[in-house]
Amino acid sequence: xxxxxxxxxxxxxxxxxxxxxxxxxxxxxxxxxxxxxxxxxxxxxxxxxxxxxxxxxxxxxxxxxxxxxxxxxxxxxxxxxxx
Numbered sequence: 001x002x003x004x005x006x007x008x009x010x011x012x013x014x015x016x017x018x019x020x021x022x023x024x025x026x027x028x029x030x031x032x033x034x035x036x037x038x039x040x041x042x043x044x045x046x047x048x049x050x051x052x053x054x055x056x057x058x059x060x061x062x063x064x065x066x067x068x069x070x071x072x073x074x075x076x077x078x079x080x081x082x083x
Contacts, residue, residue: 001032001050006057007070011043021064031056 018038025033031051038045051057054071061068 001052003034003074003076004049004051004054004057005072005074006047006049006061006068007072008045008047008067009043009069010045010067013043015040021066024064025060028060031060 022036031049034048034050036045036047049057054073057071058068060066
C-alpha cells in the first residue's frame, strides 16, 4: 500500500481533543495510521499513513474535522542499505 505523510498545524486543538481523534484513527479501516510526530508547543503534527490514495486520507480528515495542510506520497529509505 502507498505511504503518505500528512502535515497538520492546529495550535488551538487541545491534547484531550487529539486523544479523542487518535482513538478513532487507530480503528480506521480504509487506511492505516502508522505514527505521528507532534510538536506540542506550536501544535504541529506530521502523520505517517499507509493508504490507497491521498483522497482516502482527505475523506478521513474531513469526517473527523481534522485540518490538513498538505499530504504527500513518500517512499521509505532505510540506512541499512548503506551499512
